[in-house]
Amino acid sequence: MVQAQTTPNQKPDPLPAEKVKEFVGAGHNNLDKVKTLLAEFPTLVYCTWDWGGGDFETGLEGAGHVGNKEIANYLIEKGARTNLFVLTMLGKTQLVKAWLDAYPQYLFARGPHGYTLLHHANRGGEQAKELVDYLQHKGLKETRTTL
Incomplete structure (x- = not known):
């Protein structure tokens, strides 16, 4: 070291x-x-x-x-x-929902390379399936946007 x-x-x-x-x-x-x-x-x-x-x-x-x-x-x-993006990929549903309840503007936040929360939820597989549905229900449709 x-x-x-x-x-x-x-x-x-x-x-x-x-x-x-x-x-x-x-x-x-x-x-x-x-x-x-x-x-x-x-x-x-x-x-x-x-x-x-x-x-x-x-x-x-x-x-x-x-x-x-x-x-x-x-x-x-x-x-x-x-951060919220990683927690979403890991399927930490209660944390993500609480965060978005407190700060709803984060629904459309952009992570590295412009990847959205929906992208991260999709990458989370079965553990994040509930979040995929939740984010789409809230109106998030994009998986990537420009920074």
Whole structure:
């Protein structure tokens, strides 16, 4: 593990950009690579990568929009900051409904690459089937929009 030496008021150097990009890419479908990179740089669990034009994504969000529950759950166990899109893919129906009751404007929110909550629910398979129906009933029809 690489650790920078710092004084109490000094921040360490930023993580290497190539490692951030590699980690976010691996978050989609390569659990072994995710584990290897986290062993070297544990704070990658919090990082985001801008794929261009403000299309930011975390490793967890990559797992979310491709429906990779194994990687998503692993990253959550490691402290990754989850969001409504990932919770939707994981089929966390009570949490998603409560969130949308409190903030109904999120129904039409756009995640990484413009993927909607409906896309994430579809990727969640049987666990998220109730959310697919719920989101469509609420009026969400699009699975992807432009950012």
